[in-house]
Amino acid sequence: MDTIFWLFAKTQEVVIMRILTSSDLQTLLDFPSVIDAVETAYQDKGTGQGVIWPMIYHEFISDQADMDIRSGYLKSQHAYGVKLLSWFAENEAKGLPELNGTVTIYDDQTGLPKGVVNAAALTGYRTGAAGAVASRLLANPDATNLLIVGAGAQALYQIMAQLTVLPHISTVTIVDLVAPQKATQLAETLTQQLSEQFLPTIDTHAAVYERLTTQLSHLTVTASDDLENATKTAQVIVTATPSTKAMIQSDWVQPGTHLNTIGADMTGKQEVDETIFKTANSYVDDRQQAAQVGETQNAIRANILQEDQLTEIGDLLATSTQNQWTPNQMTLFDSTGIALQDIAAANLALEKAETLTAGHSIDL
Amino acid sequence: MDTIFWLFAKTQEVVIMRILTSSDLQTLLDFPSVIDAVETAYQDKGTGQGVIWPMIYHEFISDQADMDIRSGYLKSQHAYGVKLLSWFAENEAKGLPELNGTVTIYDDQTGLPKGVVNAAALTGYRTGAAGAVASRLLANPDATNLLIVGAGAQALYQIMAQLTVLPHISTVTIVDLVAPQKATQLAETLTQQLSEQFLPTIDTHAAVYERLTTQLSHLTVTASDDLENATKTAQVIVTATPSTKAMIQSDWVQPGTHLNTIGADMTGKQEVDETIFKTANSYVDDRQQAAQVGETQNAIRANILQEDQLTEIGDLLATSTQNQWTPNQMTLFDSTGIALQDIAAANLALEKAETLTAGHSIDL
Numbered sequence: 001m002d003t004i005f006w007l008f009a010k011t012q013e014v015v016i017m018r019i020l021t022s023s024d025l026q027t028l029l030d031f032p033s034v035i036d037a038v039e040t041a042y043q044d045k046g047t048g049q050g051v052i053w054p055m056i057y058h059e060f061i062s063d064q065a066d067m068d069i070r071s072g073y074l075k076s077q078h079a080y081g082v083k084l085l086s087w088f089a090e091n092e093a094k095g096l097p098e099l100n101g102t103v104t105i106y107d108d109q110t111g112l113p114k115g116v117v118n119a120a121a122l123t124g125y126r127t128g129a130a131g132a133v134a135s136r137l138l139a140n141p142d143a144t145n146l147l148i149v150g151a152g153a154q155a156l157y158q159i160m161a162q163l164t165v166l167p168h169i170s171t172v173t174i175v176d177l178v179a180p181q182k183a184t185q186l187a188e189t190l191t192q193q194l195s196e197q198f199l200p201t202i203d204t205h206a207a208v209y210e211r212l213t214t215q216l217s218h219l220t221v222t223a224s225d226d227l228e229n230a231t232k233t234a235q236v237i238v239t240a241t242p243s244t245k246a247m248i249q250s251d252w253v254q255p256g257t258h259l260n261t262i263g264a265d266m267t268g269k270q271e272v273d274e275t276i277f278k279t280a281n282s283y284v285d286d287r288q289q290a291a292q293v294g295e296t297q298n299a300i301r302a303n304i305l306q307e308d309q310l311t312e313i314g315d316l317l318a319t320s321t322q323n324q325w326t327p328n329q330m331t332l333f334d335s336t337g338i339a340l341q342d343i344a345a346a347n348l349a350l351e352k353a354e355t356l357t358a359g360h361s362i363d364l
Numbered sequence: 365m366d367t368i369f370w371l372f373a374k375t376q377e378v379v380i381m382r383i384l385t386s387s388d389l390q391t392l393l394d395f396p397s398v399i400d401a402v403e404t405a406y407q408d409k410g411t412g413q414g415v416i417w418p419m420i421y422h423e424f425i426s427d428q429a430d431m432d433i434r435s436g437y438l439k440s441q442h443a444y445g446v447k448l449l450s451w452f453a454e455n456e457a458k459g460l461p462e463l464n465g466t467v468t469i470y471d472d473q474t475g476l477p478k479g480v481v482n483a484a485a486l487t488g489y490r491t492g493a494a495g496a497v498a499s500r501l502l503a504n505p506d507a508t509n510l511l512i513v514g515a516g517a518q519a520l521y522q523i524m525a526q527l528t529v530l531p532h533i534s535t536v537t538i539v540d541l542v543a544p545q546k547a548t549q550l551a552e553t554l555t556q557q558l559s560e561q562f563l564p565t566i567d568t569h570a571a572v573y574e575r576l577t578t579q580l581s582h583l584t585v586t587a588s589d590d591l592e593n594a595t596k597t598a599q600v601i602v603t604a605t606p607s608t609k610a611m612i613q614s615d616w617v618q619p620g621t622h623l624n625t626i627g628a629d630m631t632g633k634q635e636v637d638e639t640i641f642k643t644a645n646s647y648v649d650d651r652q653q654a655a656q657v658g659e660t661q662n663a664i665r666a667n668i669l670q671e672d673q674l675t676e677i678g679d680l681l682a683t684s685t686q687n688q689w690t691p692n693q694m695t696l697f698d699s700t701g702i703a704l705q706d707i708a709a710a711n712l713a714l715e716k717a718e719t720l721t722a723g724h725s726i727d728l
Contacts, residue, residue: 013459015460017383017466019381019726021728051422053420053422053433054418058417058437067444069417069433080422080431084446084470088475091474094474096474097379099475100379100470101475102468102477104466106431106450110452110455110460111429111431111450111452111455112460113466116480364383364386
């Protein structure tokens with residue numbers, strides 16, 4: 001091999017990879033776009049255009065530190081990739097984030113890496129979007145009362161995503177059974193936080209921007225410790241807690257209510273009394289995963305459901321994206337989290353960053 | 365939640381991640397260190413300190429484009445991570461590298477990402493090091509004649525790694541049955557390329573630097589198209605080709621010879637006549653993987669070996685790292701590539717980069 005030719009060939013091969021940090025994502029992602037991207041990802045799973053590869057899980061310290069690797073291929077976006085997300089409970093005491101990780105996205109035409117995205121920062125968006133896709137499809141489109149159970153890190157994202165798809169929500173009730181003071185604190189600052197964190201990235205010329213601005217300015221936000229009463233008056237309910245026993249009793253839930261159960265993602269987790277699966281039309285993001293680690297696991301263990309009876313939301317979306325709500329039917333979406341959400345949201349951020357030449361670009 | 369506290373908490377959480385490009389690796393990695401790191405990784409696998417998680421493979425276009433995801437945990441280095449490597453044959457015509465990918469490394473004490481490393485650039489080092497670990501353990505330490513079969517991208521790395529561990533090699537013979545002119549061209553420029561590419565990163569005060577400088581200046585390099593004769597005169601043989609049928613016949617191989625078969629990493633690949641496994645003491649990097657996709661697959665198919673009889677090199681290294689050569693015994697190491705090699709090499713590069721504040725550091 002001629003040395004000069006060899007060196008020349010090497011210098012020709014420019015591989016540009018983009019890095020998107022937490023603060024890049026704050027300026028690049030807007031909920032209307034992320035919700036659409038996650039809807040497409042679910043739909044692609046339903047049509048076979050989205051493929052999930054086996055998940056890898058490792059626990060470093062029992063109930064204290066673990067990690068998982070999720071990967072997949074979103075053909076409609078010409079993107080495949082891998083996410084590694086770790087959780088170290090002791091980090092909080094060290095002044096470090098508990099969740100850390102990256103999503104790396106590759107181009108299916110060349111195999112070149114498109115970029116690396118902060119996975120922890122992406123998680124709020126893609127998980128908020130999951131609940132919003134389900135509510136847009138299944139909830140009463142005229143719903144006025146939203147109940148959020150759990151005032152943790154997910155709450156802000158879940159509420160903003162729900163407001164984005166439910167234009168008539170005028171009352172948000174926040175319940176946190178473990179730390180009621182967190183619900184009170186969140187209620188006090190909610191509209192300010194939502195406005196500051198999520199409105200700036202929405203196109204000011206889009207109708208949704210004006211509508212959300214108005215909706216936020218008129219929003220009534222209340223903290224409550226009466227979960228029974230809050231459940232009875234809600235038309236849309238989001239649970240986002242690490243609970244391991246049912247908090248919501250099924251006879252509290254009114255006909256026509258839609259629930260998004262976000263918290264359950266491990267064996268032993270539960271947020272809602274499993275008998276709700278007897279009457280609610282239920283949907284999952286991934287059949288096998290929901291049966292093992294989702295809210296659905298409890299209904300399966302109680303023999304109320306069988307794994308092969310579960311319907312993936314992607315199968316429904318593959319048929320129609322039109323709202324399916326009927327007045328007397330309860331619906332439930334069990335979100336356990338799939339790689340295609342992360343790939344869709346990360347790819348969206350990377351494409352927006354390319355247009356705006358945002359983030360760090362590195363010739364790998 | 366108090367907004368001020370929340371903002372303060374966010375700004376405290378600095379997560380620094382380092383990116384190492386192909387040219388960073390060229391200035392950071394030296395073969396003596398990479399060989400030691402890969403030896404430790406194999407040893408860790410033998411003692412259970414190194415864990416490999418299931419491999420994920422996807423083919424985009426049959427025989428034209430694929431990718432795999434390999435991951436694992438190297439406890440001795442407090443590092444775990446994931447590598448995604450893609451191969452797109454059509455890239456060469458597009459002026460793009462055929463191999464692309466990244467290795468991402470995380471700290472097992474916090475879950476924080478340590479860095480992202482160009483996986484394609486790492487591959488030459490970690491694969492060269494694999495063969496060198498085996499030769500240091502199994503080959504005649506006084507060997508003077510090295511045969512390399514295959515003059516492709518791996519050849520430079522394999523030769524330099526062998527010279528690093530075999531101080532008496534004075535003759536290198538290069539055979540390429542498919543493209544003999546590549547062997548001729550490589551032979552002409554070999555010592556210059558090795559000196560320019562690999563000597564600058566070795567500590568000039570280390571004994572190995574002076575020895576390699578001298579060894580390279582006296583090296584006789586020959587291209588040959590007579591594989592039978594080249595095999596008969598070699599004491600150490602490295603095969604690094606994409607061959608799918610045996611090139612080396614077992615009766616050409618002399619007693620006391622050590623072989624590293626590097627090429628086979630997919631079903632249907634073969635470089636050496638499988639009857640060699642009847643007489644050679646053979647070792648593999650990973651039992652299951654070698655049995656399925658390594659050189660070993662052919663001996664298993666021919667009923668010369670059974671999977672449960674295979675010995676991992678890590679099991680041998682866990683007992684002793686002393687050279688095991690005996691004059692009349694042929695030995696063979698079947699290298700298929702495991703995530704622990706990539707994690708070891710990437711982690712080494714990241715730690716050296718931290719000391720030298722090299723690469724790009726990004727607050728993720």
